[in-house]
Amino acid sequence: MSNLTDAAALTTQKPRRTRGLMADGRQRSLTAIIVMAVLCVLWTLPTVGLLVTSLRSRDAQAQTGWWTALWNGGWTMENYRGVFNGTSIGDSFLNSVIVAIPATIIPIMFAAFAAYAFSFMNFKGKDILFILIVIVMVVPIQVAFQPMLNLLGPNGLGISGEYIGVWLLHTGFGMPLAIYTLRNYMSTLPRTVIESAKIDGASHFQTFWKLIVPMSVPALAAFAILQFLWVWNDLLIAKLFLTTQNSTVIVSLQGLLGAQGQGTEYLPAGAFISMLIPMIVFFTLQRYFVRGLTAGAVKG
Amino acid sequence: MSADTSTRPDSLDDGALSPGEPSPPDQPAPPGPDDHAAHPDDANVAKILIGLVGIVGILWGLGNLFLALAYHPEWFADSKILIGAVALVAGVGGAYFLFFFLNMFVEGLPGGLSRGLMPYVFILPSFSLIALMLLYPTIQTINYSFANSDSTKYVGLKNYRYIFGNSEFRQALINNVLWLLIVPAVTVFVGLIVAVLADKLSTSGEKVSKSFVFLPMAISFVGASAIWSLVYAFDPASEDATGLLNAVWRAFGGGPQSWLQNYDFRLNSFLLMVILVWLQVGFAMILLSSAIKGVPEETVEAARIDGASEFQIFTKVVVPQIRGTIITVFVTTLILVLKVFDIVYVLTDGRDKTQVIANLFFTELFRNSQGGRASAIVVVLLLAVTPVLIYQVRNFRREELSR
Structure with missing residues (x-):
């Protein structure tokens, strides 16, 4: 049986490769190949430069370009050791993790319920309230700094400088986009499933957990990646609402960028370390990201 | 979406739940989608009470726990990792049980009220956060823009002129x-x-x-x-x-x-x-x-x-x-x-x-x-x-x- 289908597949699927045609039979485009190759090199070169520079000694960095490293040498791992011993980047790496994980997951909990209500329930003011979401998505977060610093600061709750303030702010700022993305996705789900759950006597709370959440995984993952990148890479909120003891890796890196003289050789290594986690997250979950972002969110 | 829900034929829900009473076709769509067993017509006092106690308990507990994380790190062995882990578990678990009790409270209410209130309860927590962190600050910032450098006195349009x-x-x-x-x-x-x-x-x-x-x-x-x-x-x-x-x-x-x-x-x-x-x-x-x-x-x-x-x-x-x-x-x-x-x-x-x-x-x-x-x-x-x-x-x- 399997032999038969295999043989059939072989004969029908693979016409002999002709020059200038790709495996799927489309015409190979030389222009596309060349232009894309150039663009890829252009897009990657700056990052490669950072990586190579981070692996070179202080003198080598200062005297010759990184592209000469192949013949000029100067390779060393010293900078990475230095970053962890001589700068605050090592400590702040942990802070970044502690800030980013709760600030990524908690908003999803709240937003998913709201998105469910907007997708599957009828109520007065639904349109107006959702338009409010569209509006606050555009509002610059700068509006929040002074009032929130007053509210969370020593004259208010006194929690400015602690993780909780940052978790709270990221949860609030991430909420509109979360509701918007999740609702766009949920409204593409088949309504018949919800209807049948209802007939079975399931409450909204049960329908939400048993049906909607499992079906919305791509959108949940897409938002989680977006929010994680945003929180990890954020400079402003971390800089203003955390202290030097618990600042994030991005704030430490910014401090390093401003420094002159001693320690500048650690900058490339520090920058590379700060990029590592978001890159891993991004590339392992890329699939979800693209699917969740493009489903329902955009219409051609 | 919204346009779609209001014009959707309601035969499915009503037909299934109350075949004895066909709704007149020219009436506006009844709130069919929410018309299920979770909303009996009489109030369920036990559900209301447990729900209310749960909501208050969760909010009180979460608020204090999170403030404790900030004020008393020594209770958590001064460990950043522990603080982060506690916050993650408490935040996610707290959100789950908050919605659980909110849902229970609203389900206990009599049918019509329960149906009408449920959607608002689902959006309430997230909208409270948006109100606190985006709407209130926007108004406050506009307010501050007419005040002096430490927001203690109004100075009219001076800042804009400057x-x-x-x-x-x-x-x-x-x-x-x-x-x-x-x-x-x-x-x-x-x-x-x-x-x-x-x-x-x-x-x-x-x-x-x-x-x-x-x-x-x-x-x-x-x-x-x-x-x-x-x-x-x-x-x-x-x-x-x-x-x-x-x-x-x-x-x-x-x-x-x-x-x-x-x-x-x-x-x-x-x-x-x-x-x-x-x-x-x-x-x-x-x-x-x-x-x-x-x-x-x-x-x-x-x-x-x-x-x-x-x-x-x-x-x-x-x-x-x-x-x-x-x-x-x-x-x-x-x-x-x-x-x-x-x-x-x-x-x-x-x-x-x-x-x-x-x-x-x-x-x-x-x-x-x-x-x-x-x-x-x-x-x-x-x-x-x-x-x-x-x-x-x-x-x-x-x-x-x-x-």
Whole structure:
């Protein structure tokens, strides 16, 4: 049986490769190949430069370009050791993790319920309230700094400088986009499933957990990646609402960028370390990201 | 969505639940979707009570726990990891049980009230957070913009008069307009080129090349600034070039340049814009690429048979069909550009005529402690986003109608 289908597949699927045609039979485009190759090199070169520079000694960095490293040498791992011993980047790496994980997951909990209500329930003011979401998505977060610093600061709750303030702010700022993305996705789900759950006597709370959440995984993952990148890479909120003891890796890196003289050789290594986690997250979950972002969110 | 739900035939729910009482067809749709066993007509006092106690208990417990995390780290062995883990578990678990008890409380209420209230209960927690962190501050900031530097006394329009009379603010406005004119357009253009060309590569070629363009999406503005500060690095003529741009420039016979200090023709501002474009093209490409793949093959094929060139097919057939996505990408980048801060702050801090509004706001608020002026600057920023905002709302309504 399997032999038969295999043989059939072989004969029908693979016409002999002709020059200038790709495996799927489309015409190979030389222009596309060349232009894309150039663009890829252009897009990657700056990052490669950072990586190579981070692996070179202080003198080598200062005297010759990184592209000469192949013949000029100067390779060393010293900078990475230095970053962890001589700068605050090592400590702040942990802070970044502690800030980013709760600030990524908690908003999803709240937003998913709201998105469910907007997708599957009828109520007065639904349109107006959702338009409010569209509006606050555009509002610059700068509006929040002074009032929130007053509210969370020593004259208010006194929690400015602690993780909780940052978790709270990221949860609030991430909420509109979360509701918007999740609702766009949920409204593409088949309504018949919800209807049948209802007939079975399931409450909204049960329908939400048993049906909607499992079906919305791509959108949940897409938002989680977006929010994680945003929180990890954020400079402003971390800089203003955390202290030097618990600042994030991005704030430490910014401090390093401003420094002159001693320690500048650690900058490339520090920058590379700060990029590592978001890159891993991004590339392992890329699939979800693209699917969740493009489903329902955009219409051609 | 909303238009869809209000006109949806309600035969399914009502037919299934109460076959004995056919609802008159000309009546407005009853709240059918919520009409199920979870909403009996009589109040269930036990559910109401347990729900209420649960809600209050959760809110009280969560509030105190989180404050304890901040005030008394010693209770958590001063361990950052423990504090983070407790917050994660408490935040997620707390949210779950908060909704659980809210749901129970509302279910206990009599039928009609329960049905009417449930949606609001589902959106209440997230809207409270939005109100606290976005709506209240917006109003407060507008309020502060009419007050003095530490927001203790109203000073009328003084802050606005000051900023509009300030040459640096006007400089920032001009720069922001430049950023707005250039970055979204270039991002969309390059994103489109990449999306189209990648579509013409083999499957694996497309995947790999897209990943390369993607890569910067995961990089922070600060990280990108670090990367590009190496590209733009300056060395005097007596030494070798260590910056890539200077190396190329010198290879073509130019003298060493201090790129980020060179404001002839706003060169330094343009070089900063390059960084943002570099970061954003990946995002543009993802959306545009999926839109291009959604263009029906027949339309392209038909144009090809009519003898249209590839370029004509692209501009006359493909682009009109992905117009919506192009606008989405453009507007998203526009909003980002309006608030551009990190790159300028980290690399030039507004020196050499590179100032932008968001950086000036930061300078006024934290370096000069001028709360009133800073608030006035944010209000200008708010006004600047208003047209985009109106466009977004209109666009949203149009899309909802066509759903």
